[in-house]
Amino acid sequence: MKRDIERTNVFTRRALLLMAGQVGVLGMLGARLFQVQVREGARYTTLADENRISARMIAPPRGRVLDRFGTVVAGSSTNWRAVLIAEQVSNVPATLDAFSALLPLTEYERARIDRELHRKRKFIPVLIREFLTWDEMAAIEVNAPDLPGIVVDAGTSRNYPFGPHLAHIVGYVAPPNEADVADDPLLGLPGLRIGRAGMEKFHDLGLRGRAGSVQLEVNAVGRVIRELDRQEGMPGEDVGLTLDAGLQEAVLATLGDESASAVVMDCRNGEVLAMATNPSFDPSVFNSGVSQAQWLEWTKDRRTPLINKATSGLYAPGSTFKMAVALAGLESKAITATDRIACPGYLDLGDTRFHCWRKGGHGMQDLRGGLKNSCDVYFYEVARRTGIDHIAAMSNRLGLGVELELDLPGQRPGLIPTREWRMGKGHAWNIGDTIVSGIGQGFVQVTPLQLATYVSRIASGRLVQPHLTRSLAGVLQPGSEPDDWPMLGMTDKLLQNVREGMWAVVNEAAGTAPLARLADPLVQMAGKTGSAQVRRVSRELRESGHFDSEKLPWEYRPHALFVAYAPYDAPRYALAVVVEHGNAGAAAAPIAREIMTEVLRRDPANRSEAPPARVADAIIR
Amino acid sequence: MAVLSRTDDSLLGRWFYSVDRWTLGAIGTLIGCGYVLMLAASPAVAERIGATREMFILKQVVFLALAAVIVVSVSMLSPRDIKRLAIAGCLIALAMTAATMVIGMEIKGARRWISLPGMSVQPSEFLKPCFAVTAAWLLSEGKKSPRFPGMILACCVCALILGLLKAQPDIGMLAVVTVVFLAQLYIAGLPLTLVAIGMGLIAGAAVLAYTFMPHVHKRFDGYWKGEGDHYQIDRALEAFGNGGFMGRGAGEGHVKDILPDAHADFVFAVAGEEFGMVICVFILFLFAFIVLRGLLKLLKEQDLFIVLSCTGLVTGFGLQAFVNMASTLGLIPTKGMTLPFISYGGSSVVAVALGMGMLLALTRRRGREEPA
Numbered sequence: 001m002k003r004d005i006e007r008t009n010v011f012t013r014r015a016l017l018l019m020a021g022q023v024g025v026l027g028m029l030g031a032r033l034f035q036v037q038v039r040e041g042a043r044y045t046t047l048a049d050e051n052r053i054s055a056r057m058i059a060p061p062r063g064r065v066l067d068r069f070g071t072v073v074a075g076s077s078t079n080w081r082a083v084l085i086a087e088q089v090s091n092v093p094a095t096l097d098a099f100s101a102l103l104p105l106t107e108y109e110r111a112r113i114d115r116e117l118h119r120k121r122k123f124i125p126v127l128i129r130e131f132l133t134w135d136e137m138a139a140i141e142v143n144a145p146d147l148p149g150i151v152v153d154a155g156t157s158r159n160y161p162f163g164p165h166l167a168h169i170v171g172y173v174a175p176p177n178e179a180d181v182a183d184d185p186l187l188g189l190p191g192l193r194i195g196r197a198g199m200e201k202f203h204d205l206g207l208r209g210r211a212g213s214v215q216l217e218v219n220a221v222g223r224v225i226r227e228l229d230r231q232e233g234m235p236g237e238d239v240g241l242t243l244d245a246g247l248q249e250a251v252l253a254t255l256g257d258e259s260a261s262a263v264v265m266d267c268r269n270g271e272v273l274a275m276a277t278n279p280s281f282d283p284s285v286f287n288s289g290v291s292q293a294q295w296l297e298w299t300k301d302r303r304t305p306l307i308n309k310a311t312s313g314l315y316a317p318g319s320t321f322k323m324a325v326a327l328a329g330l331e332s333k334a335i336t337a338t339d340r341i342a343c344p345g346y347l348d349l350g351d352t353r354f355h356c357w358r359k360g361g362h363g364m365q366d367l368r369g370g371l372k373n374s375c376d377v378y379f380y381e382v383a384r385r386t387g388i389d390h391i392a393a394m395s396n397r398l399g400l401g402v403e404l405e406l407d408l409p410g411q412r413p414g415l416i417p418t419r420e421w422r423m424g425k426g427h428a429w430n431i432g433d434t435i436v437s438g439i440g441q442g443f444v445q446v447t448p449l450q451l452a453t454y455v456s457r458i459a460s461g462r463l464v465q466p467h468l469t470r471s472l473a474g475v476l477q478p479g480s481e482p483d484d485w486p487m488l489g490m491t492d493k494l495l496q497n498v499r500e501g502m503w504a505v506v507n508e509a510a511g512t513a514p515l516a517r518l519a520d521p522l523v524q525m526a527g528k529t530g531s532a533q534v535r536r537v538s539r540e541l542r543e544s545g546h547f548d549s550e551k552l553p554w555e556y557r558p559h560a561l562f563v564a565y566a567p568y569d570a571p572r573y574a575l576a577v578v579v580e581h582g583n584a585g586a587a588a589a590p591i592a593r594e595i596m597t598e599v600l601r602r603d604p605a606n607r608s609e610a611p612p613a614r615v616a617d618a619i620i621r
Numbered sequence: 622m623a624v625l626s627r628t629d630d631s632l633l634g635r636w637f638y639s640v641d642r643w644t645l646g647a648i649g650t651l652i653g654c655g656y657v658l659m660l661a662a663s664p665a666v667a668e669r670i671g672a673t674r675e676m677f678i679l680k681q682v683v684f685l686a687l688a689a690v691i692v693v694s695v696s697m698l699s700p701r702d703i704k705r706l707a708i709a710g711c712l713i714a715l716a717m718t719a720a721t722m723v724i725g726m727e728i729k730g731a732r733r734w735i736s737l738p739g740m741s742v743q744p745s746e747f748l749k750p751c752f753a754v755t756a757a758w759l760l761s762e763g764k765k766s767p768r769f770p771g772m773i774l775a776c777c778v779c780a781l782i783l784g785l786l787k788a789q790p791d792i793g794m795l796a797v798v799t800v801v802f803l804a805q806l807y808i809a810g811l812p813l814t815l816v817a818i819g820m821g822l823i824a825g826a827a828v829l830a831y832t833f834m835p836h837v838h839k840r841f842d843g844y845w846k847g848e849g850d851h852y853q854i855d856r857a858l859e860a861f862g863n864g865g866f867m868g869r870g871a872g873e874g875h876v877k878d879i880l881p882d883a884h885a886d887f888v889f890a891v892a893g894e895e896f897g898m899v900i901c902v903f904i905l906f907l908f909a910f911i912v913l914r915g916l917l918k919l920l921k922e923q924d925l926f927i928v929l930s931c932t933g934l935v936t937g938f939g940l941q942a943f944v945n946m947a948s949t950l951g952l953i954p955t956k957g958m959t960l961p962f963i964s965y966g967g968s969s970v971v972a973v974a975l976g977m978g979m980l981l982a983l984t985r986r987r988g989r990e991e992p993a
Contacts, residue, residue, distance in 0.1 A: 011928070012920055014808055018932070019916045025943050026909045030902060032950045036861040037898040090878075 056216060059189045060209030061156060063236030065170050065199055067245040068273075068470055068604060074170045074200065076156035080132035082140055083125035086117050089149035096128075098146050102139050103129060124188050125151065158193060158200075162245055164280035165252050168308035169243065169408065169468060171198020172283035186211040196286065199239055199468065202407050206472060209236035240471035242271035242480075244604040251276040254594045260579040261309035261448045262595055263466075266605045267456035267565055267574035268482040270464030272406075273604050274595075275449070277313075279305040302555065303580070312412040314445040315578055317400070318530030319374045319512075320563045321440025323458055323498045325383055326367055328394035330494050334385040337367040337497040343377035347435070354380050354435055371501025374512045374529060376439050383438025388429065391437060392418045397488070399453035400446045405465040414450060417443035441533060451576035455563045458502075459526075459571035461488050461495055502526035503568050516564065516589040518597060525596055527564030527575075529589060534558055534581070557581040562588035566596050572606075573599045636697050639986040644914055647907050648692055648977050651962040652685055654892075654904055655970070657871075658963055659685075662884040662891040665877040666965075684967045688974035695978025696985065700927060703982050707754030707930075710975070711778075714751055717744035718785045725789075733789050734968075743968040745786060745794050749941075750976030752782060753801050753933025760809050761926035775802070793958040797940050804936040805929050854951045856880055857887055860894035861901075861950070868897025884965040886957060889949040904963065905946070911977075912939035918984050927983045934980045938973065 065074035082099070089095050096113065099105065105113070109129070116126045128150065132140070140152050158173050160166065173193035181188045186208075195204035212233030217226050251262050255278045264274040281298060298306050307313060329335040345361030347354045356362065356376040362369070370378035383391060396402045401416030415421070417437060419429040436442035446454075453466050462485040469477055478484050488495075503526040505511040513529045534556055560582030565574045575596055577588045659681050667677035698706065721735055721744065734741040756775045763771020779802045786795040807816055860876035863869060874894040877883035883891050893901050915935035919928045938961055945960040947953045959969040 010810055011808065014810075015916055015919055015928075015932070018804060018808065018936070019913055022912050022916070022936075022939050023909065026905060026912075026939070028952070029943065029946050029950065030905055032947075032952055033861070033893070033898055033901050033905070036858055036950060037864060037893060037901070038866055040862060 056214050057186060057189055058212035058214055058233055059155070059186070059192050060211055060233035061235045062158065062173075062193070063203075063207040063209065063238045063473075065203075065207075065239045065241060067241050067243045067248075068271075069244065069246075070240075071161075071245045073162050073166050073241065073243070073245055074158060074160050077159050079130055079155045079157035080134075080137040080152055081130040081155045082128040082132060082137075082150055082152050084113070084117070084128050085122075085125045085149050085151065086120075087122035087149075092117065092149075095147055095149055098143075099128060099140075099150060102143060102147075103132075103136055105129070120188065125153075130155070131157070158284065160283050162249070163282050163284070165249050165276075166243070166245065167198075167280045167283040168277050168310070169198050169241070169275055170283065171200035171202075172196055172286040173200050174286045197283075197410070198408060199241065201409050203237075203239045203469070203472070207236040207239060210234040237473035238471075239469060240474070241468050242266075242273060242470040243275070243468065244273050244602065247599060247602055247604055248274045248276060250274075250598045250602075251595050252278060254591055254598070255579075258579050258582065258591075259303035259309075260577065260582070260591075261313060262575065262577045262591070263310050263448050263452035264595065264599055265452045265456050265464075265466055265574045267459045267464065267571050268462065268605075269480055269485060270453070270456065270466050271470065271480065271605070272449075272452075272466050272468050273573070273599070275308075275310045275468075277307075277309040279303055281305045308408075308410060309578065309580070310448045311406065311408060312410055313447060313578065313580075314412060314414050315447070315559050315561065316442070316444055316532035317440035317446045317451060318532040318559075318561055319376075319440060320451060320528050320530035320561050320576075321395075321400070321444060321446075322371060322374065322379050322438075323502065323528060324395045324398055324400060324454065325379050325386065325391055325438050325440075326371065326498050326501070327398070327458075327490070327494065328390040329382045329386040330367075330497060331394065331490065332386055332390040334387075334390070335367070335382055340364045340366050341370070341378045341381045343375050345377070347377050347380045349384075349431060349435060352432055354432075367497055368501045368504055371498065371528065372504035372508060372511050374505070379438045380435045383434050384431065388418065388434045388437060391434070392416045395444075398457050400450050401444070402450075404449065404453055405467070406449065407467055407469050411449070412447060414446040415443060416446075440530060448576045448578045451561070451563050451578075452574050455565050455576060456574040457488055458495060458498060459565040459574055461490065461492060462486065463488050499526055499568070502528050502564075505529065506564070507568075513562065513589040516562065516593040516596075518566065518593060518600070520600075523566060523600055524568040525564050525566035525593070526568045527562060527589070527592060530561035530563070531583070532559040532561060554581050557583050560587040562592040564592050564596060566600060572603075575599070632697070636985075640696055640981055641914070641918065641984050644911055644977075644984070645692075645696075645981060647911050647914075648962070648981075649689070651904070651907050651911075652689055654900070654907070655962040655964075656682070656685055658888050658892050659884065659965055661871060661874065661895055662877045662888055663965060666884045680967070681965055681970075684970045685962075688962065688970045691971060691974040692978045692981065695975060696981030698978075698982045700924075700983055700987075703754060703930075703979050704758055704926070707751045707979065708758065710747060710751035711755040714744045714748040715782065715785070717742070718748055718782075718789075720744075722785075722788060733791055741968075743966075743972075745789070745791055746968045746972035747975065748782060749794065749798060749801070749937050750934055750972065750979055752778065752798060753805070753937055753976070754930045754979060756802055756805055757926055757929030757933055760805060760929055761924075764809070764925055791957070793944055797937055797944065797958075800940055801933045801937040805933045808932045809925070809929055853880055853882070853887065853955065854948075857890035857949050858951055860890040864894040864897045866898045868893070868895050868900065871895055885959060886945065886955070886964065887949055888964050889946050889960055892963070904960075908939060908942040908961075911935070915980055915984065922984075931980055931983055934976050934983075938976060938980075941973075 062076055064072050067073050084095065086092060096105065096110065113126060113128060120126055132152070137152050140147065140150065160170060174196045176187040176192065176194040180194055186192065187194060195201040195207060200207065210233050213231050214227060215229040217228050247264065251264065251274045255262060255276060258278060261277040262274065263272065265272050285294065330337065342364050343356055343362040345356050345359055357374065361377065362373050362375040365373065365375045365378040369375065395416040401414045403411060403413040417433065422429045422433065433442060437444055449466055453464065456464050460482070462482060464485045467479055470480060471477055503524065505513050506516045506525050506527045513527055516525060516527050518525050560579040562577045563575065565571050573596065575592055577592045577595065579588050579591065582588055660678065663677050663681065717735060721733060725733065725735055733743050733745060735744060755778065759771040759775040759778070762769045779798070782798055783795055786798065803819065856876055856879050860874065863875070872895065874891055876887070876894050877891050880887050880890070889901065892904065912935050915931055919931055922928050941958055942961055944953065944958045945964070948955045959966055961973040962970060
């Protein structure tokens with residue numbers, strides 16, 4: 001019995017020990033639970049918050065582009081889009097199938113969605129379909145429970161009320177590519193567009209605005225429970241242009257079907273009031289992507305609709321260059337305004353004969369007569385006396401053959417040849433090159449914008465630079481006052497010699513462009529014609545007497561140019577017109593006259609003193 | 622207790638009067654918790670593996686109901702019936718465990734399951750309670766009659782089982798069976814020197830395994846230094862932290878979407894995330910209650926067979942719960958071990974119910990005339 005009791009005691013002790021062990025082990029679990037759930041809970045909660053809190057970016061509305069009177073030339077309109085947020089869906093194909101049942105998705109669309117789902121991070125919404133109609137949008141919203149992760153959002157699409165008429169200036173937006181997205185993750189948001197050309201590109205950062213962000217608390221299935229934090233983005237800034245959209249349309253209407261361009265500038269401050277190039281393209285096409293066929297059509301068209309002829313079309317200036325040659329001669333004192341030069345219809349230099357456009361010649365010519373009659377021999381001689389160095393320096397000073405400070409991408413500088421340039425090409429400069437340059441032929445190449453700037457500088461005597469941006473976010477930018485621009489550094493008397501010649505071209509009966517004379521006798525226009533040969537006319541052909549450029553195929557006909565400013569006595573508007581293959585220089589004159597009449601009628605420079613648009617309006621829109 | 626009073630003389634009445642109603646209640650509560658957590662965790666898992674959630678849930682509901690029936694009906698048996706049931710069960714389970722070597726299904730690298738029509742069975746789960754009772758019987762018989770080589774037989778059976786579990790491999794179950802048998806030997810009065818020697822041997826074996834078996838070495842180092850694949854543990858710990866004290870609310874958990882075994886081995890993490898520390902401690906308390914109450918009752922028990930059986934059953938039950946919860950909490954390396962009554966899985970639930978039924982039957986209040 002004693003042994004029994006002893007045995008029981010041993011057993012009791014051991015059982016109690018076993019129990020203590022079990023209690024210890026379970027107590028350890030309890031302590032661990034306390035540690036993990038309560039004491040370290042905060043840390044793990046933070047980790048888990050990454051699952052719980054979903055930060056989304058809010059795309060800011062893109063700023064508008066306005067003309068000088070506040071007319072919208074690039075704006076945004078509502079675009080209903082269905083997007084899929086992959087991280088909120090467990091079965092993406094099933095969701096897409098459900099979507100297809102409502103709005104059938106093509107195989108092409110499915111492939112694109114799959115590709116984007118693969119490429120983009122899971123929290124970035126992927127576009128399924130955009131430009132939904134109201135009914136389609138409603139159908140998706142009603143069936144939302146069957147379409148987890150699919151959200152309809154009201155995006156914006158870019159629209160261009162003036163379409164092709166301002167395409168080259170306003171430019172266009174297009175979906176960003178992967179490199180762009182790498183630079184700025186904001187661009188990864190669906191529907192966000194990046195400026196690809198024109199003002200949309202130049203002012204892209206300002207127009208884009210700053211992204212806002214919203215932190216949302218989502219539950220286990222990704223549904224938004226509440227908004228934790230919201231940082232409003234900055235809407236893009238409005239860009240006010242110097243352009244008058246109405247004038248732009250009028251200019252284009254005047255150009256008609258010609259492959260041509262025209263630039264109207266305020267010659268006192270360099271504001272570009274119209275910059276037309278014809279033909280053009282519809283910029284809104286780029287919003288959704290351009291088809292191969294459309295692209296081919298554009299690039300194969302010899303009238304080059306994709307090229308802004310005003311800033312990157314290069315033409316020999318022809319006789320419009322003669323003012324630069326004259327000013328170079330006057331300033332270098334190689335000639336005086338009253339020096340008389342005989343024109344027998346040609347100039348022989350060594351064994352080369354340089355012809356005047358007028359077979360019989362012009363007789364004795366002074367500067368005024370040389371300009372008025374556009375006498376080639378007179379300017380051959382002036383060029384010979386002045387030398388290419390002075391001519392090139394003067395041309396550059398007047399804005400020819402140099403890159404201008406225009407706020408528009410895609411400008412070409414053109415060329416005013418110099419000795420150094422010729423040496424660089426492996427040739428010595430010879431006197432013949434100077435002679436040919438004297439009438440704006442040979443190597444000389446300029447753009448219509450340079451011609452307009454050149455005329456502006458002659459007319460105003462100021463070193464104006466052409467510019468298109470007038471205001472940013474409603475704030476007037478410097479450059480709108482004449483006094484913002486330095487003087488050219490030439491005496492008014494010197495310039496006046498040339499201005500008088502230009503006046504005579506238009507207003508004297510024997511001038512080369514009487515067709516350009518304005519109807520209103522009180523407002524007079526000064527101008528100069530020009531024609532740029534596309535193909536060298538051989539001596540045999542010229543001497544055979546059968547040369548008639550009208551009979552040439554279109555692409556070999558010379559370009560017609562005209563530069564002008566008005567009013568003559570108080571210069572306001574400068575104008576350059578280039579009609580490609582327009583034949584004689586006089587062909588551009590009537591166009592110039594019509595444009596200038598319209599400019600003076602509208603008188604945009606005088607109506608534009610009020611700042612275009614208030615910032616407040618921009619936010620309300 | 623209006624339905625069943627102490628004077629009620631029916632079979633059910635007598636059972637209800639004699640059974641340990643506190644333990645029964647705790648088991649019932651555990652089954653209830655298992656039901657709720659299964660509803661929380663399973664739909665996400667069902668969706669992921671492509672099963673219909675109705676089938677998935679229905680299956681477990683059936684098993685939980687079956688478990689309740691087994692607990693009650695087994696607890697009605699007399700200790701003698703339990704002895705017979707356990708020995709028969711032990712033999713059958715041994716045979717089936719051996720059969721897994723031949724006809725078993727391989728799931729996640731281990732051959733533990735036998736495929737039956739409509740379900741798969743893990744026979745080693747049944748081995749655990751049956752062996753505990755069988756070993757208790759062998760040991761107690763050995764004490765009673767010195768000629769019966771109870772100790773040796775029990776050791777042989779244990780060795781056989783351990784060999785089979787090693788071959789599957791099922792290290793978690795092996796550890797549980799080992800500890801259960803050691804606890805029984807210890808309670809049976811094994812000299813402490815031998816206990817110490819045994820523990821020394823285990824420690825020595827562990828050191829040898831660490832030194833000479835590269836994969837053990839690697840596994841242990843990985844665990845100790847926090848290297849290797851601890852994705853599941855990290856997610857589970859995040860879930861616990863996320864749940865905090867009160868939890869995120871039913872159905873609001875996230876871990877069940879991420880962890881493949883959220884409904885089985887990691888169900889405790891789901892509980893922690895959705896219902897918080899409160900429910901975790903409650904579940905912990907239920908396990909502790911069943912274990913401690915079982916052991917406390919033994920202090921008054923005279924019958925060695927019953928003492929040893931219950932020690933084994935309770936230890937195995939508690940240890941299994943501990944291993945599961947501790948590995949979910951990142952205290953020990955993950956072992957494929959279920960949380961009794963809570964984890965998804967038919968074999969586990971039924972086997973645990975069998976063990977608990979046996980415990981209740983053996984701890985029932987008995988009249989003097991009812992021999993053990």
